[in-house]
Amino acid sequence: MRGQPRFQYERTYVLLPPSAGVAWVEAVICATWDEKRYTIGGSADDAGIGDLDVRRVIAVNPGGWPGDLRAFFEEHYPGVQYAPIEATTPEELRQKLASGESSPWQQYLLWQCDPRWEGERFGATSCASTICQDGCYITNLAMTQRIYGIKADASPVTVDEALGPGGYSSCRALWSAVEAQCSIKIQSSGNLDDHLAAGGVAMIEVLPTSLEHFVLAVEKQGDDYLVLDSWRNEVALLSKRYSGIESFRLLSKVETSPPPLPTGRELVSVHIQGNSSAAADYIQRVQPAVVKLVMGMERAQWVKSVSPDTLVVYRQWVRNQGEFWEDPDPHRGARRYLETFLDSLHRNAQWIDYVETVNETIATGDTAGIQRTAAFDAAFCEALQEEGLPARPVILTAGVGNPQHGDEVRLMLPAVRACVATGGAVGYHSYWGARVDGYCSMSDAWEHFGGRALESWDPVFRSAGLYPHYLFGEGGAVYISGGHMPSSEAGWGYKETLNGDAQKYVAQILEFRRRLMEWNQHHGNRALGATLFTAGGGQDWRHFELTANVLGPLADAVT
Numbered sequence: 001m002r003g004q005p006r007f008q009y010e011r012t013y014v015l016l017p018p019s020a021g022v023a024w025v026e027a028v029i030c031a032t033w034d035e036k037r038y039t040i041g042g043s044a045d046d047a048g049i050g051d052l053d054v055r056r057v058i059a060v061n062p063g064g065w066p067g068d069l070r071a072f073f074e075e076h077y078p079g080v081q082y083a084p085i086e087a088t089t090p091e092e093l094r095q096k097l098a099s100g101e102s103s104p105w106q107q108y109l110l111w112q113c114d115p116r117w118e119g120e121r122f123g124a125t126s127c128a129s130t131i132c133q134d135g136c137y138i139t140n141l142a143m144t145q146r147i148y149g150i151k152a153d154a155s156p157v158t159v160d161e162a163l164g165p166g167g168y169s170s171c172r173a174l175w176s177a178v179e180a181q182c183s184i185k186i187q188s189s190g191n192l193d194d195h196l197a198a199g200g201v202a203m204i205e206v207l208p209t210s211l212e213h214f215v216l217a218v219e220k221q222g223d224d225y226l227v228l229d230s231w232r233n234e235v236a237l238l239s240k241r242y243s244g245i246e247s248f249r250l251l252s253k254v255e256t257s258p259p260p261l262p263t264g265r266e267l268v269s270v271h272i273q274g275n276s277s278a279a280a281d282y283i284q285r286v287q288p289a290v291v292k293l294v295m296g297m298e299r300a301q302w303v304k305s306v307s308p309d310t311l312v313v314y315r316q317w318v319r320n321q322g323e324f325w326e327d328p329d330p331h332r333g334a335r336r337y338l339e340t341f342l343d344s345l346h347r348n349a350q351w352i353d354y355v356e357t358v359n360e361t362i363a364t365g366d367t368a369g370i371q372r373t374a375a376f377d378a379a380f381c382e383a384l385q386e387e388g389l390p391a392r393p394v395i396l397t398a399g400v401g402n403p404q405h406g407d408e409v410r411l412m413l414p415a416v417r418a419c420v421a422t423g424g425a426v427g428y429h430s431y432w433g434a435r436v437d438g439y440c441s442m443s444d445a446w447e448h449f450g451g452r453a454l455e456s457w458d459p460v461f462r463s464a465g466l467y468p469h470y471l472f473g474e475g476g477a478v479y480i481s482g483g484h485m486p487s488s489e490a491g492w493g494y495k496e497t498l499n500g501d502a503q504k505y506v507a508q509i510l511e512f513r514r515r516l517m518e519w520n521q522h523h524g525n526r527a528l529g530a531t532l533f534t535a536g537g538g539q540d541w542r543h544f545e546l547t548a549n550v551l552g553p554l555a556d557a558v559t
Helices: 022-032 044-048 069-076 090-099 104-108 136-147 156-163 175-182 192-197 277-286 299-306 330-339 342-347 367-386 413-421 452-463 502-522 548-558
Strands: 010-015 039-041 054-060 081-085 184-187 201-207 214-221 224-229 234-237 244-253 268-272 290-294 311-315 354-356 392-395 430-434 469-472 475-479 527-535
Touching: 010 044, 022 039, 022 090, 039 044, 044 054, 044 069, 054 069, 069 081, 081 090, 081 104, 104 136, 104 224, 136 156, 136 175, 136 184, 136 201, 136 214, 156 175, 175 184, 192 201, 192 214, 192 244, 268 277, 268 502, 268 548, 277 299, 277 548, 290 299, 290 527, 299 311, 311 527, 330 367, 367 392, 367 413, 392 413, 413 452, 430 502, 452 469, 475 502, 502 527, 502 548
Parallel strands: 010 039, 010 054, 054 081, 268 290, 268 527, 290 311, 311 354, 354 392, 430 475, 469 527
Antiparallel strands: 184 244, 201 214, 201 244, 214 224, 224 234, 475 527
16 A cells, blocks of 8 residues: 555654755764664654654754754654754764664663762661662662653652652562552563563663663563663663673553542443433432533532532533634634633532533544644643633543544544643543344454443553543444444434344443443553433434433442
8 A cells, every 4th residue: 555664663764954964974874874774864754754653763953953843743743752862063973873872762761870869878777878889770760750751850869769768678679669659560470572562661680690780671672672771871772781681570650540439439321411300310329420411511510419429521512613623723722612611611610520622523544633633632631721620621532433543543642641631531432333133342343342442542542651531421322234333323222223122222231331340440440431322312312312211220230
């Protein structure tokens, strides 16, 4: 296919500024050609383009380009690993490239003999060592905190302070203390290569054993490992410095769980558009974890009066959301969208816990649209936070089956970062396919439809060090044929879906619930709840209406 790589490979592009002459090209070739075969050029677009899982750009003297080069790649070529490097002469560039200083991992490297802490004592009172002498272990932990986004300014000193004397056995940090105080889980078993490929890092105890030294492995490169070495203060291949691996420790970020849900709070709940006695009865009986309101913000006060611990999610319906989402300035567009209901939000602030962004703007194959959504949703997170209200954002409210797995999911990372930073949640619409003949897509296509956000999106987010919460704002059974859902109106009541068979629908809802609960057991309860579409939807959504013969038996089953 035109434009597609024949196979996946890791590309590193050395981007020279417009003013660079032949001597600079020769310096790059001299430093990298024999061992690394980097691509060399002067086009920022060539450096960023390509459907590759790994695209690294070493930007030489980025100040020589007009504008912010990092911002250019973030906007036009998201996913690029950007590594700036400054050099005043071609010879200085050659030396820096040869030493590994150009690695994107250089920004995380810490030197245990840094003058700021080289003479500091650490560990338990029985430990007589300084950080420079024996501090590789805690320096590796500090670099891990930086890489995983746990603590951006981490250092061996901050790790030592967090652990305290009780967090050590002499000079060696206790794993339990590292997990509790530094949010890093340590494991001595598992597959090192798989862990690194998934975006993790690992401590490697190097050979010879007499060194008693640990380095931090960040990548597998061929048969070798790229490591951050706090003793030598360099990024290098393991084999260039040491004779092998004595042992390893897999390091994982401890997922931050939301506060435990009060007893009785049920994950599956209702999406409400209008008056519904069936939905009201369900809320009163079940006390669910979450309820979603579309318009009618004043209903939130009633929800809180009968179920005080229920989280209320609000969505504002607007006639032409494109006028906000398609604004060339995403910050202006997000602010204008928020202002359509901001006065009401201030009046009802004490009852609204979450507010949704614009609805279903992500489509498979529309990379420009996905990037626009990511920028808009990130700006929406910021705009909502600026108001100082208790409500948090719900973003990426993608329609079921969108976007494409892999690269298109990575385009959403800027929005996820903003979401996590502002305490928000991701709001994928978790519908599943069903047919009257008994077929249900949860049996063989969970990761493509109902569970797409959990099984396809979340691994990408985790690999970037992001662990968002999820609030599934819509969901339920929809007619499916040939792997597609041809009608957005064919809910459980439609003749070819479940033909109004409430018993079958409740059984499918309970299976959906079971899968959410099972995922939560392994992922820190980050799925906060899901609201079934819809109650009080009127004639247009009659095939989705959550009637008493659905919500009544469902309440019986979950209470």
